Amino acid sequence: SYSFCTLLGQIYIMKSFMAHLQKRSMSNGVESMKAYLAEGIPSKLPPPYKFNDAVDHAPPRKQILTPAEKELALRNALRYMPAEWHEELAPEFAEELNTFGRIYMMRFKPTEYEMLPYSSLDYPTVDKKAAAILTMIHNNLDKRVAQFPDELITYGGNGATFQNWAQYRLTVKYLCEMRADQTLVMYSGHPHGLFPSHVDAPRMVITNGMVIPNYSSQDDYERMNALGVSQYGQMTAGSFMYIGPQGIVHGTTITLLNAARLYLEKDSLAGVKFITSGLGGMSGAQAKATTIAGAAGIIAEINPHAARKRHEQGWCTLLSESADEALDIMEEHAQAGKPVSVGYIGNVVDLWERAVERNVEVHLGSDQTSLHNPWAGGYYPVGQSFEESKEMMSKDPVAFKKAVQETLVRHAAAINKLTEERGMYFWDYGNAFLLEASRAGAAVMNEDKSGFRYPSYVEDIVGPMCFDFGFGPFRWVCTSGLEEDLQLTDELALEVLSDMEKSSPPEISQQMADNIVWIKGAMENKLVVGSQARILYADDMGRRRIAEAFNEAIRDGRLKAPVVLGRDHHDVSGTDSPFRETANIKDGSSFCADMAVQNFAGDAFRGATWISLHNGGGVGWGEVMNGGFGLVLDGTPESLRNLNSMLHWDVNNGIARRAWARNPNAEFAAKRAMAENDLLKVTLPNHAKDDIIKAALA
Numbered sequence: 001s002y003s004f005c006t007l008l009g010q011i012y013i014m015k016s017f018m019a020h021l022q023k024r025s026m027s028n029g030v031e032s033m034k035a036y037l038a039e040g041i042p043s044k045l046p047p048p049y050k051f052n053d054a055v056d057h058a059p060p061r062k063q064i065l066t067p068a069e070k071e072l073a074l075r076n077a078l079r080y081m082p083a084e085w086h087e088e089l090a091p092e093f094a095e096e097l098n099t100f101g102r103i104y105m106m107r108f109k110p111t112e113y114e115m116l117p118y119s120s121l122d123y124p125t126v127d128k129k130a131a132a133i134l135t136m137i138h139n140n141l142d143k144r145v146a147q148f149p150d151e152l153i154t155y156g157g158n159g160a161t162f163q164n165w166a167q168y169r170l171t172v173k174y175l176c177e178m179r180a181d182q183t184l185v186m187y188s189g190h191p192h193g194l195f196p197s198h199v200d201a202p203r204m205v206i207t208n209g210m211v212i213p214n215y216s217s218q219d220d221y222e223r224m225n226a227l228g229v230s231q232y233g234q235m236t237a238g239s240f241m242y243i244g245p246q247g248i249v250h251g252t253t254i255t256l257l258n259a260a261r262l263y264l265e266k267d268s269l270a271g272v273k274f275i276t277s278g279l280g281g282m283s284g285a286q287a288k289a290t291t292i293a294g295a296a297g298i299i300a301e302i303n304p305h306a307a308r309k310r311h312e313q314g315w316c317t318l319l320s321e322s323a324d325e326a327l328d329i330m331e332e333h334a335q336a337g338k339p340v341s342v343g344y345i346g347n348v349v350d351l352w353e354r355a356v357e358r359n360v361e362v363h364l365g366s367d368q369t370s371l372h373n374p375w376a377g378g379y380y381p382v383g384q385s386f387e388e389s390k391e392m393m394s395k396d397p398v399a400f401k402k403a404v405q406e407t408l409v410r411h412a413a414a415i416n417k418l419t420e421e422r423g424m425y426f427w428d429y430g431n432a433f434l435l436e437a438s439r440a441g442a443a444v445m446n447e448d449k450s451g452f453r454y455p456s457y458v459e460d461i462v463g464p465m466c467f468d469f470g471f472g473p474f475r476w477v478c479t480s481g482l483e484e485d486l487q488l489t490d491e492l493a494l495e496v497l498s499d500m501e502k503s504s505p506p507e508i509s510q511q512m513a514d515n516i517v518w519i520k521g522a523m524e525n526k527l528v529v530g531s532q533a534r535i536l537y538a539d540d541m542g543r544r545r546i547a548e549a550f551n552e553a554i555r556d557g558r559l560k561a562p563v564v565l566g567r568d569h570h571d572v573s574g575t576d577s578p579f580r581e582t583a584n585i586k587d588g589s590s591f592c593a594d595m596a597v598q599n600f601a602g603d604a605f606r607g608a609t610w611i612s613l614h615n616g617g618g619v620g621w622g623e624v625m626n627g628g629f630g631l632v633l634d635g636t637p638e639s640l641r642n643l644n645s646m647l648h649w650d651v652n653n654g655i656a657r658r659a660w661a662r663n664p665n666a667e668f669a670a671k672r673a674m675a676e677n678d679l680l681k682v683t684l685p686n687h688a689k690d691d692i693i694k695a696a697l698a
Helices: 001-041 068-077 083-100 128-141 165-177 218-227 248-266 280-295 304-312 323-336 348-357 386-395 398-420 433-441 459-464 483-501 506-520 540-555 594-604 635-658 664-676 690-696
Strands: 154-155 182-187 190-196 204-208 273-277 294-301 318-320 340-345 472-478 533-538 563-567 609-613 625-633
Touching: 001 248, 001 472, 068 083, 068 348, 068 386, 083 506, 128 472, 128 483, 128 563, 165 182, 190 204, 248 280, 248 459, 248 472, 248 506, 273 323, 273 348, 280 294, 280 323, 280 340, 294 304, 294 323, 294 348, 294 625, 304 318, 318 323, 323 340, 340 690, 386 398, 459 540, 472 483, 472 540, 472 625, 483 506, 483 533, 483 540, 506 533, 506 563, 533 540, 540 563, 540 625, 563 635, 594 609, 594 625, 594 635, 625 635
Parallel strands: 182 204, 204 609, 273 294, 294 340, 318 340
Antiparallel strands: 182 190, 472 533, 472 563, 563 625, 609 625
């Protein structure tokens, strides 16, 4: 008994000591961050970069610049640096350009402090809203979160927070110096400067990839990005609103649940088999969503580092390098009615073709490879290793493109076989799979060639069941960095939703019930990677009431620091994307971008702390226009005013557009919103009968 008690005491002392060391290490890290964050371009040239094997790295990009353009790229990079350093840095930057296809300025990545989402209370800023933005930027670049942290790529293969480390250094310097009556203007990662404004103006205005429309091809992007003049900000990378794979896990869970309800007539996914691909950035949500929903699934991932990262973070149940073993595990768990997410390390086409050969019954299928970026690391050809593919991509891009397109044809053929012969329900997860497969000549078009044979998940599920009603991926970040703050926000959100459910109309009762189940299980599902953040599909009223509760809790001290509100750009109003977000808009306007641009502008003068507008995101450069915001709640009456004005517009703009397209659920939501606020007047459509139209054109 004595020795047992002694052992327990020793364990307690050891744990306390380790906690003390961890706290002291964090404290030292904060002090280093405070000391160096505001220095900008350092006065002394940092030592050369040492390659970091501990993190994944972006593949070399294709060499697209002419010799004259390479000179221009080098001149563009050196303008960030003092002239006395040019002689030493020019050959180094040239080597980066010739090796990686980009100039990242690796030696300027800070080594004095770690890229972590520090508490907003710790940043050495003049303005506390600027401090909240710094928390978000550092979360985007945290190695636990970012896909390729040293190359400043947050997710999606090429979704960049900045183009180079000089841009990072200048941006954080400006944020440290910013006053409440200044606005920082960002051009594709480049800090254009601090400009006088006023206290109610956004602290930051961001644009990414804004190019003349006729110059928005994939090669135009590669060229401009290599020159250092534009970047692909994805959706939440270049807008500083990424929260790791949690960012889409609620939407992915909703998609799985509703696919089973609509097409399998199942309320439970126990016994349901699901195959998809992608564990890298946002796609990493698929594994967690599979088990939360209760299915047995396999998620293929060609990049071993990405697959192992998700497994180590607890987002994937187990890993396998054998397609047969992965299929066996899925079958065993489905038969037992137990959830599992198997990360198959290999090419998804090998997995699909093996499922066909074995005549496996797969109930649900999708794909989330980064086909918005097909020729630069978003998709890899079958029959080659990951490393062989990367080498071909850099050295022989023409052959790589041909191999990718041949792989897409095989990929689609295997899916077609399972849908036709085994009754699998397949959807495009908005990653441009069907778009690029069609361009490759795969059999993915419908009979009259007017569209794809498979729907986008937005077209069939999320669009009519969520976006049209105003439900979308609302998110928040507790900038204190405290888990107890996040837990309190969950409790506040649950309290609001439970109260709202009592008076919710039957049209949205399922959405409300799903949200309550989600928020109740949020902590247990261990969704946090990086910042203390949460995702929740909520409508306008839900977002505003939850935000009001947060603002009150900050005011009275229950929450220890400001809370950042945001959303994925993939939302009710934020994105115009005919192959994803606006896929269920059928009045001919799905290729129009008024909604996203109007949303960006409207958020600016309704109280957003920062706003962003991007070319590209999700489906790809030139295919999408999308925007987002960040809104800092600090417990003040001004925050209360801003959240009610801005969040109301941010949702109802999209509802109004969807209602005008004659989407019935959006018409219902628009009428409900007008009944709640008599200042809102939405133009609603009159419906013409089919026989009148046909007779007129006969």
